[in-house]
Amino acid sequence: MHQLNPVTEQIQISGIRRFTDLVAKYPDALSLTIGQPHWPTPQHVKEAAMAAIEKGYTTYTPNRGLPALLQAAHAYYGTKFDLDYHPEKEILVTAGATHALDISLRALLEPGDEVLIPGPAYPGYEPIVLLAGAKPVYIDTRADGFKVTSKTLQANITRRTKVLVLPSPANPTGVAYTREELEALAAVLQSTGVYVITDEIYSELHFADGHVSFATLPGMRSRTIVIHGLSKSHSMTGWRIGFVLAPAEIAQQMVKVLQYSISCASSISQYAALEALSHGQRDAEPMREQYRQNRDMVVRALTEMGLEVVVPDGAFYAFPDVSTTGQSSQAFAQALLHEARVAVVPGDAFSALGEGYIRLSYACEEQKLEAALARIGQYVARRTAQA
Numbered sequence: 001m002h003q004l005n006p007v008t009e010q011i012q013i014s015g016i017r018r019f020t021d022l023v024a025k026y027p028d029a030l031s032l033t034i035g036q037p038h039w040p041t042p043q044h045v046k047e048a049a050m051a052a053i054e055k056g057y058t059t060y061t062p063n064r065g066l067p068a069l070l071q072a073a074h075a076y077y078g079t080k081f082d083l084d085y086h087p088e089k090e091i092l093v094t095a096g097a098t099h100a101l102d103i104s105l106r107a108l109l110e111p112g113d114e115v116l117i118p119g120p121a122y123p124g125y126e127p128i129v130l131l132a133g134a135k136p137v138y139i140d141t142r143a144d145g146f147k148v149t150s151k152t153l154q155a156n157i158t159r160r161t162k163v164l165v166l167p168s169p170a171n172p173t174g175v176a177y178t179r180e181e182l183e184a185l186a187a188v189l190q191s192t193g194v195y196v197i198t199d200e201i202y203s204e205l206h207f208a209d210g211h212v213s214f215a216t217l218p219g220m221r222s223r224t225i226v227i228h229g230l231s232k233s234h235s236m237t238g239w240r241i242g243f244v245l246a247p248a249e250i251a252q253q254m255v256k257v258l259q260y261s262i263s264c265a266s267s268i269s270q271y272a273a274l275e276a277l278s279h280g281q282r283d284a285e286p287m288r289e290q291y292r293q294n295r296d297m298v299v300r301a302l303t304e305m306g307l308e309v310v311v312p313d314g315a316f317y318a319f320p321d322v323s324t325t326g327q328s329s330q331a332f333a334q335a336l337l338h339e340a341r342v343a344v345v346p347g348d349a350f351s352a353l354g355e356g357y358i359r360l361s362y363a364c365e366e367q368k369l370e371a372a373l374a375r376i377g378q379y380v381a382r383r384t385a386q387a
């Protein structure tokens with residue numbers, strides 16, 4: 001038999017998944033590994049999906065998505081984030097933000113291209129870049145509060161740089177960029193041909209008002225592809241609905257990749273999404289408020305334990321430095337699970353730049369979070385006393 005694709009062979013199963021498999025062996029553990037809101041999908045959205053099934057809306061839709069949903073996405077992201085993309089030419093409905101990232105990168109990349117990824121990073125970017133024959137280049141953000149700066153961006157751009165991936169708010173660190181920070185990056189990119197893929201899947205869980213999309217900065221729209229979706233804003237991870245907002249000439253190429261990868265997103269999920277975008281403009285607000293309070297609790301507790309943490313601006317993750325305990329990310333996470341029965345994700349799941357950190361998700365009830373933090377505190381105190 002011929003060899004399988006060496007690139008797929010080289011790709012590792014996500015470190016998050018590997019660790020969640022281990023956690024399953026500890027049923028009494030409190031898990032802070034979860035990457036989705038703990039709230040259910042809003043009832044009105046579920047009902048719209050049930051009605052779609054009843055009405056027989058179970059056939060293929062246009063590749064780009066239902067026209068009514070594209071109109072709704074145009075209005076929704078226009079009102080919320082000041083984005084202006086033509087509903088028929090510049091918006092595509094995808095199978096989650098993951099698929100939106102996939103078709104964006106596949107439409108842009110050629111073998112040998114370099115893609116800049118601020119690290120530590122969400123593990124979903126690198127494999128797509130590798131599968132396209134391109135090269136992921138991590139920008140080390142650890143000394144800059146986990147954000148890429150004009151200086152580090154400039155230092156990493158080469159002749160081969162095709163794309164900068166820019167998540168805000170980011171996973172696993174929760175940091176988000178201010179307008180001034182984005183303007184500094186735009187000033188560097190202005191004289192280059194580099195495209196920007198802004199992953200804004202957590203934008204509705206941005207704790208500060210006034211989330212700024214990079215595409216709205218003067219001169220940046222033509223090079224920017226915006227990734228959105230309902231997984232986090234409407235607690236719809238399993239429905240698989242994402243959106244790409246991109247200039248027409250890029251969207252026109254992406255739709256071919258979409259067509260030959262999935263034909264279209266699930267029709268039932270699209271009807272649910274139509275309801276979410278038409279009548280669920282405020283659905284994220286209670287989650288955002290709870291996660292903001294949880295964020296404050298986590299930062300306070302970690303600081304009291306003596307662990308350094310960059311204060312997250314959004315999403316539902318904190319990424320503290322545990323290297324002061326003398327343990328690697330893996331050793332810390334495994335011992336914490338085994339001895340204290342708390343599950344967190346080892347930082348090295350987010351590229352080598354995450355070594356020495358752990359990711360904890362605070363997408364859970366306050367009481368559970370409080371109990372888990374108390375156990376982490378006791379574990380850290382024991383470790384520190386031993387060291």
Ligand SMILES: Cc1ncc(COP(=O)(O)O)c(C=O)c1O
Nearest residue numbers: 035096097098122171201229231
């Ligand atoms: C930064 C980031 N982008 C994209 C995704 C994927 O989202 P979706 O479930 O819509 O594919 C995630 C999921 O955790 C994420 O954290």
